[in-house]
Amino acid sequence: MGIRAKILAISALLVAGVVFVNDPAISWLARGAEQAEKEHLEMRTNDTPQVQADSAPRVSHTEAEWKKLLTTDQYHVTREKGTERPFTGEYWNNHKEGVYRCVCCGAPLFSSETKFESGTGWPSFYQPLDKKNVGEKADDSFFMHRTEVLCRRCNAHLGHVFDDGPLPTGLRYCINSAALKFEEQKEPQKPAAANPPVEAAPPAAVGADQ
Secondary structure, eight states: OOHHHHHHHHHHHHHHTSSOTTOHHHHHHHHHHHHHHHHHHHHHHHHSOBOOTTOOOSSOOOHHHHHHHSOHHHHHHHHHOOOOOTTOSSSTTOOOOEEEEETTTOOEEEEGGGEEOOSSSSOEESSOSOTTTEEEEEEOGGGOOEEEEEETTTOOEEEEEESOOOTTTOOEEEEOGGGEEEEEOSSOOOOSSOOOOOOOOOOOOTTOOO
């Protein structure tokens, strides 16, 4: 039984008055759900580097310097955590082979090997090229709970990651084209870990992800 199913089962039984909180069966079920949730969080935390709010990036510039180095759209997305409109970015429909680098510092972030058609209008990948270069941070802005994706080298905002991607990871890194710089290669770099062929993911709601 999954985590959510266990929690729903507990709630339903309590509401129906079938069991009491001190019932051994319900205590076992609650402990199982709690342990499973704890293990899930530990796996995600250990698997993906977390970007701390006070972490010092290896590439740093003043806001004035960033504005000189980047275009208006690039600055808005990467330094002000903006979002480009779907189906307007340079790379959402790019099918060339190569590596997608951070537009701010050049760190290699994603490979065309893990890019897939999500139907959202933003470049989508099922895993980073190197997890050491891509970090995650909780984002509760706009009354939503999401997971922000950032470049670990310069703290540039890239987009968000969702749990509705294809196999083998089940993740969808929804990234702004303005945060990327594509480097075409005849033989693109592959992610650190070899993965089985990716399956097609069901189309996500257009314009509702970023």
